[in-house]
Every structure is written in C-alpha cells, then in structure tokens.
Amino acid sequence: MTIFLTPEDVAYLTGKKKKSCQVDQLREMGIPFYINAAGRPVVTKSALEDKKIEKLDTEWKPAVLGQ
Numbered sequence: 626m627t628i629f630l631t632p633e634d635v636a637y638l639t640g641k642k643k644k645s646c647q648v649d650q651l652r653e654m655g656i657p658f659y660i661n662a663a664g665r666p667v668v669t670k671s672a673l674e675d676k677k678i679e680k681l682d683t684e685w686k687p688a689v690l691g692q
Contacts, residue, residue, distance in 0.1 A: 630668045
C-alpha cells in the first residue's frame, strides 16, 4: 500500500493530463503536493483525507440572470 496517489489518480482528481496543468489545478484546489524529480506532482492520500469538505446545499438553485 502506497501513501501517494497514482499518476492516474492525480489526473482524475484534477481533470488534467498535462503535468503543469495538474500543478495549476492542485494549487487552485488548495491541495498540498510535492514535485518529484520527473516534474510530476505527487499528492499524499492523507492530504485529501485531512481536507475539510464543505457542506453542500441539499437543494440545487439555478443562477438567474439579472439578479
């Protein structure tokens, strides 16, 4: 068992395939990561487990133009 997400997990998490785009997305998401010698972002599983998940509204409300 590894403590790191796989490269495929990082791509799925960020929605990005390119390393530099993954780095940008992880920064935007506020997820801590390391850059390895290959220039690939490395995310620990504990970084995601420790991340507080904001409570979502239980009811979806559409954005109305003009408000």
